[in-house]
Amino acid sequence: MKIALVGYGKMGKVIERIAQERGHEIVLRKKSSDNFDGLEQADAAIEFSVPDAAVNNITECLNQNIPVVSGTTGWLEQYHNMAKLCEEKNGAFIYASNFSLGVNVFFELNLQLAKMMSKLKEYNVSMEEIHHTQKLDAPSGTAITLANDIINHSDYSSWSIGNPKENEIFIDAKREENVPGTHIIKYDSDVDSVEIKHTAHSRDGFALGAVVAAEWLANKRGVYSMKDVLNLT
């Protein structure tokens, strides 16, 4: 398969290696707002760039009718516009805040735990996410997905990285050198606490998930998620 890398930073480079190991050819390595030359040859585009560029990049892929997998975080207020554009163009689009298999299992664990804990009013939930110091957005896209899943199954109504009000989930967004991505969800009561944690050891899991998603999406039409790709539940 021919793959366009739209965004060629830390993730783009790991995706390139894993895509080539799986027999794919890279036809575009786009690093900035310069042109999209090569995109037209691609069977799928994999978009890991910066929050300010994601909407323009996804729009261009959909306008050129190239299936697009996006992992860029920090632009999600525009997600519905991108999904709508995809439907209008009869295109193919997947966004995931986290493409790793382990985190997608963790998303399901979080949902189950949130449903159980919603019945136990003595526990308060909080989250911690730790990432490398170059990360532009906070909290992480993964933390937002986890928080929204808790909100949809509990009395919590929003999240906050500052001083949480009642009914807000506190997300402690920490930045430390060379951390690929760690997420912890903690339910605390006076007598005990229950925690679940996912630790990425490298970026390989994110990159493999994105390549598998591109392989899955290449001949499809529609708006999908990693739930569709992995079929975990």
Ligand SMILES: NC(=O)C1=CN([C@@H]2O[C@H](COP(=O)(O)OP(=O)(O)OC[C@H]3O[C@@H](n4cnc5c(N)ncnc54)[C@H](O)[C@@H]3O)[C@@H](O)[C@H]2O)C=CC1
């Ligand atoms: N969904 C997931 O599984 C994961 C998502 N991410 C997200 O992916 C994004 C990229 O992460 P990294 O590669 O670590 O960041 P990075 O900063 O290493 O790379 C981003 C690259 O995008 C380039 N860029 C800037 N403007 C561009 C434009 N208009 N078009 C194309 N490229 C442009 C920059 O030059 C840079 O090389 C971030 O938003 C991050 O949060 C990261 C890891 C996993």
Ligand SMILES: O=C(O)C1=N[C@H](C(=O)O)C[C@H](O)C1
């Ligand atoms: O910027 C990163 O590095 C990561 N970003 C994603 C996020 O914001 O959740 C996924 C992963 O945790 C790494």
